[in-house]
Amino acid sequence: MAKQKVSPVSVDGAGFLTHVAYDSVVFGFSEGQLKILLMEYHNTGLIALPGGFIRTDEDLDEAVRLGLEDRTGITNIYLEQFHTFGNKSRHKPEILQKILEANGIHAPKEHWMLQRFISVAYYALVDISTVSLQPDALSDSCTWYEINRLPKLILDHATVIEKALKTLRFNLDNKIKDSNLLPEKFTMKDLQKVYEAILGEELRRTSFQRKMLAGRILKRHDKLYSGEAHKAPFIYSFHK
Amino acid sequence: MAKQKVSPVSVDGAGFLTHVAYDSVVFGFSEGQLKILLMEYHNTGLIALPGGFIRTDEDLDEAVRLGLEDRTGITNIYLEQFHTFGNKSRHKPEILQKILEANGIHAPKEHWMLQRFISVAYYALVDISTVSLQPDALSDSCTWYEINRLPKLILDHATVIEKALKTLRFNLDNKIKDSNLLPEKFTMKDLQKVYEAILGEELRRTSFQRKMLAGRILKRHDKLYSGEAHKAPFIYSFHK
DNA sequence: GATTATTGTCTCTTTGTGAGACAATAATAA
DNA sequence: TTATTATTGTCTCACAAAGAGACAATAATC
Structure with missing residues (x-):
């Protein structure tokens, strides 16, 4: 109802x-x-x-x-x-x-x-x-x-x-x-934030990255130059 | 219906x-x-x-x-x-x-x-x-x-x-x-047979045994002398 | 006492993950 | 041009779980 x-x-x-x-x-x-x-x-x-x-x-x-x-x-x-x-x-x-x-x-x-x-x-x-x-x-x-x-x-x-x-x-x-929780393209950090929000706990960055890359879920694209003073992250999307 | x-x-x-x-x-x-x-x-x-x-x-x-x-x-x-x-x-x-x-x-x-x-x-x-x-x-x-x-x-x-x-x-x-799939008391082999029947595949005996014992699910009892010509297995039941 | 089938446990290897180290940047400040 | 800073990608080491197989310990029979 x-x-x-x-x-x-x-x-x-x-x-x-x-x-x-x-x-x-x-x-x-x-x-x-x-x-x-x-x-x-x-x-x-x-x-x-x-x-x-x-x-x-x-x-x-x-x-x-x-x-x-x-x-x-x-x-x-x-x-x-x-x-x-x-x-x-x-x-x-x-x-x-x-x-x-x-x-x-x-x-x-x-x-x-x-x-x-x-x-x-x-x-x-x-x-x-x-x-x-x-x-x-x-x-x-x-x-x-x-x-x-x-x-x-x-x-x-x-x-x-x-x-x-x-x-x-x-x-x-x-x-x-x-899921449609993220836009078409996103960074590894974006993805981790979603996981953390859903699970309600913080995750280790390196372990998370390794795990995600191990599964064949992600497709890697160019780098994202956000204009911030540090290394630019790769952009990913989900494999179809 | x-x-x-x-x-x-x-x-x-x-x-x-x-x-x-x-x-x-x-x-x-x-x-x-x-x-x-x-x-x-x-x-x-x-x-x-x-x-x-x-x-x-x-x-x-x-x-x-x-x-x-x-x-x-x-x-x-x-x-x-x-x-x-x-x-x-x-x-x-x-x-x-x-x-x-x-x-x-x-x-x-x-x-x-x-x-x-x-x-x-x-x-x-x-x-x-x-x-x-x-x-x-x-x-x-x-x-x-x-x-x-x-x-x-x-x-x-x-x-x-x-x-x-x-x-x-x-x-x-x-x-x-x-589950109520097994009687109160059973052997490790009985339990494995249930797993195999449900999963539809054979399991490695040693790994299965180790995994079951690792979880704190089973209580070990006396041995079962079935009258057969080999080592007698332990009997188990589930912890409540 | 030897034989046979099965069981309990051990080792070796592989895989996955926690934890941390460290070099590689991309912009900014000097 | 060079140093600084924050963040990223990857690597190593430690440890736990699981696959695969070795092997000694039986319980009945021969």
């Missing part, structure tokens, strides 16, 4: 799969910090992960990809499903009700959006600098938050983020190549 | 979360072979993973655990969610219809069991020797199949199994301790 364009809806889930929703944890990186994209519902002060519902004629992956592209504006997002949350304690219809009310929608108790949801959670890795944020009708803001300065979130969204980060850390070596 | 006790049901999903199901890939080990538990629906010849639906008052994990305990008879199963399958191409109402018909249930087109499902998949690791199989009303058999001799399965269940095995292989070192 979360944020998506929803036209005034009928009591049954016409067009949507009832009892199923998705949430997405969008990781971005800028200023040496790992960040997460969060939405705020207007007139409520409630903050949540971007998410939505699945149309009856959409694949699950497709629904998540499209919903997210609507918001971030980028195509070719790296997206990965990591867990499905299905505790009955997640069901808090009063919160949904509050959001709907704030938007002038008076839904009866039986309304499908007020019923219990199983939520399939995905994480995404995007290059913040290439994204233009566009909040939708239900939300009044759409903001990057530093991973260690998150606001209070609705439902179990804090838990969802925690699990997303755990999964990302565990799989980082395999995922970094397909 | 799959096999579970289902009383003749109303058109809406009264008591169940519509559009949501679970499937479980139950791994077992015997005779040096990794096996999987499959169900056959009577009068149809259709073979499927054991699965079922989630009641509106059950946690997702709870529903899977209880459903599986019904079938295998063991408590304390090791269970882990690994993926949620949500392609729209999974929706094949004619198969469900066939199963219902074979059980004398004539469901109208709008029946909730004939609608599209998102299926949350779990895998379980059980010790075959401690399990007593009890097929339910809808199925006429409930059988262990060797992992590399699987029959034709309904829907995308072959894909589900493949992904389960991949996940299990990737996480084996972390999961083996909590």
Whole structure:
């Protein structure tokens, strides 16, 4: 359950799969910090992960990809499903009700959006600098938050983020190549900064460099003359 | 979508979360072979993973655990969610219809069991020797199949199994301790056989032994005098 | 007491990584 | 032009983990 364009809806889930929703944890990186994209519902002060519902004629992956592209504006997002949350304690219809009310929608108790949801959670890795944020009708803001300065979130969204980060850390070596966390070209230091932000710890420069070069992930390009008073670093990109 | 006790049901999903199901890939080990538990629906010849639906008052994990305990008879199963399958191409109402018909249930087109499902998949690791199989009303058999001799399965269940095995292989070192694949006490060779069956490759005996002893997973007990003409192996159990 | 199959442990090698040394720059200051 | 400074690319040494094989120590049989 979360944020998506929803036209005034009928009591049954016409067009949507009832009892199923998705949430997405969008990781971005800028200023040496790992960040997460969060939405705020207007007139409520409630903050949540971007998410939505699945149309009856959409694949699950497709629904998540499209919903997210609507918001971030980028195509070719790296997206990965990591867990499905299905505790009955997640069901808090009063919160949904509050959001709907704030938007002038008076839904009866039986309304499908007020019923219990199983939520399939995905994480995404995007290059913040290439994204233009566009909040939708239900939300009044759409903001990057530093991973260690998150606001209070609705439902179990804090838990969802925690699990997303755990999964990302565990799989980082395999995922970094397909991630969109860095621009096309970057230095070894840039790459190391991303690793450090995600892992939440500092890494040895030399070991890191050796490890990265050992894998056949990186393609080396010209040097980058940044104008600073020291040796110029090589530029790299990921092999396709 | 799959096999579970289902009383003749109303058109809406009264008591169940519509559009949501679970499937479980139950791994077992015997005779040096990794096996999987499959169900056959009577009068149809259709073979499927054991699965079922989630009641509106059950946690997702709870529903899977209880459903599986019904079938295998063991408590304390090791269970882990690994993926949620949500392609729209999974929706094949004619198969469900066939199963219902074979059980004398004539469901109208709008029946909730004939609608599209998102299926949350779990895998379980059980010790075959401690399990007593009890097929339910809808199925006429409930059988262990060797992992590399699987029959034709309904829907995308072959894909589900493949992904389960991949996940299990990737996480084996972390999961083996909590698994129920072996009896309480076992030899190093027994343990190696399990690894080999799961990974699908042979392992070096000495390296394997060293690695297992290096981790603090195993407790060593007396020797096992099997009556065979060679040195007696130690017996081990997992530390709790 | 010799034979046979298997087990527990040891050594040698290779690979990966932590930790640090050091020469090679690219701009700036003298 | 030369020295200074910060940073980068690479090298060495130490150590841990894993592949590969050697070998002595059994438990039953011949």
